[in-house]
Amino acid sequence: MVSNQYRVEEHERMLAMSDINCIKHLRNKKGLSITKIKETLGINWRTAKKYADEDQLPDSKIKQSNGMMYTDKWGEIVSDWLFEDSKLKKKLRRTKKQIFSELLDLGFKGSYRTVCYFISDWENSHNEELDKGHDRLEHPPSxxxxxxxxxxxxxxxxxxxxxxxxxxxxxxxxxxxxxxxxxxxxxxxxxxxxxxxxxxxxxxxxxxxxxxxxxxxxxxxxxxxxxxxxxxxxxxxxxxxxxxxxxxxxxxxxxxxxxxxxxxxxxxxxxxxxxxxxxxxxxxxxxxxxxxxxxxxxxxxxxxxxxxxxxxxxxx
Structure with a gap:
């Protein structure tokens, strides 16, 4: 029987680590889709998506009144852009305003400040990793x-x-x-x-x-x-x-x-x-x-x- 914990409203949901591990196991080990996890555990689709793929998003260090960057697709989009830009020279990277503008073109309804908070959070959690100075890999043809x-x-x-x-x-x-x-x-x-x-x-x-x-x-x-x-x-x-x-x-x-x-x-x-x-x-x-x-x-x-x-x- 599914725990009543899975039945609470989305905005009140705080899953225990054992529940999160269960979702991760179904996703990574069993290869279940988000929809199948949702049906199996009786949880909200966005909750299943969030915890199944949460390692694609930075840990939140700033409490925000609007959590759409973490519960919707926008955080994943910005994370990929930031990681991609980290490989480029600084003058070629997107600015915060450019990122916000591109999100608006995709239908984003949040504020510029929300995006800035998320970018700051991402940079704080990734700077150590990006500063390790990995040797640039050579990529010969084929x-x-x-x-x-x-x-x-x-x-x-x-x-x-x-x-x-x-x-x-x-x-x-x-x-x-x-x-x-x-x-x-x-x-x-x-x-x-x-x-x-x-x-x-x-x-x-x-x-x-x-x-x-x-x-x-x-x-x-x-x-x-x-x-x-x-x-x-x-x-x-x-x-x-x-x-x-x-x-x-x-x-x-x-x-x-x-x-x-x-x-x-x-x-x-x-x-x-x-x-x-x-x-x-x-x-x-x-x-x-x-x-x-x-x-x-x-x-x-x-x-x-x-x-x-x-x-x-x-x-x-």
């Missing part, structure tokens, strides 16, 4: 990064989550994506096949984190990650190398993490209607093709031109 992101779509008149496998090529900043019904091994390997087809070749090296379909559970902190047998067979067939990121080293695949956020807030801000996975795959493919018609954020060359050069390095 090196790719892969990760999943959860996006919201509309199917049969109802909102639902879909899993989107994203492949980013940091050298050119080109990206490819395929929506999938799950993050299991069958979907992961089939998704990679689609991404190879979209790319017109196979990356020489793919960097991943500890994705369950590809990496066996590591029992010791000093034990190296071991690939699953099915993924090794898949790797041998296509001939690419694999690099598994170190634990808690998100900067090692920062390109694809930023690209997941970029796709979410540029192509899924208004939840698209999904008639089928095939139709949505084709739509995303065309959108990302068109998206390459812009300058690389650092090299000041068209992404399409960089990609045309990089894809010559791919394996057949």
């Amino acid at each position: 090196d790719a990064q892969v990760d999943f992101g959860v996006m919201e779509v509309v199917k049969n008149g109802e909102f639902m989550d879909t899993h989107v496998l994203v492949m980013s090529y940091p050298h050119s900043n080109a990206a490819f994506a395929v929506p999938l019904p799950s993050e299991n091994q069958e979907c992961f390997l089939q998704g990679l096949k689609v991404l190879f087809t979209q790319s017109g070749g196979v990356p020489r090296r793919i960097r991943i984190d500890n994705l369950t379909p590809a990496v066996k559970k590591v029992r010791s902190k000093i034990e190296e990650a071991k690939l699953t047998d099915a993924f090794i067979q898949f790797q041998n067939h296509y001939g690419f190398e694999v690099q598994v990121c170190n634990p808690r080293s998100g900067h090692e695949k920062g390109s694809v993490e930023n690209k997941v956020g970029y796709i979410r807030y540029n192509f899924f801000t208004t939840s698209p209607v999904m008639n089928s996975f095939e139709d949505l795959t084709e739509t995303l493919h065309i959108q990302l093709q068109n998206d390459r018609q812009r300058l690389h954020y650092e090299k000041e060359v068209m992404i399409e031109d960089l990609w045309n050069i990089e894809k010559e390095f791919l394996l057949e």
Whole structure:
């Protein structure tokens, strides 16, 4: 039976850590969608979303009368923008006023002060991490990064989550994506096949984190990650190398993490209607093709031109 604690109104809700852990377990270990967690525990959708994905938002250090930055999507959007801008020279980063203006264009109803409070909070909680001075990773042509992101779509008149496998090529900043019904091994390997087809070749090296379909559970902190047998067979067939990121080293695949956020807030801000996975795959493919018609954020060359050069390095 669901605890009465789950039945309180949204604005009064303060879940115990055991309840939060339950939500995190259903999300991260069981792979349940936000909607399924909501139905299983009988809680509000926004509460399920907040606690399932709360590590994407900074911890609140300033009590605000308006909590929309933390309970709605706006905090996630701004967090992704701030993280993306942290990789750029200061003069190229968005100002607070620019961020506020872009949020208004997306339908934001909050105040400028609310946004400033959130940005200050985010900077306070991330400055230590950003100041660690990670060595800049080199990204030779045909090196790719892969990760999943959860996006919201509309199917049969109802909102639902879909899993989107994203492949980013940091050298050119080109990206490819395929929506999938799950993050299991069958979907992961089939998704990679689609991404190879979209790319017109196979990356020489793919960097991943500890994705369950590809990496066996590591029992010791000093034990190296071991690939699953099915993924090794898949790797041998296509001939690419694999690099598994170190634990808690998100900067090692920062390109694809930023690209997941970029796709979410540029192509899924208004939840698209999904008639089928095939139709949505084709739509995303065309959108990302068109998206390459812009300058690389650092090299000041068209992404399409960089990609045309990089894809010559791919394996057949």
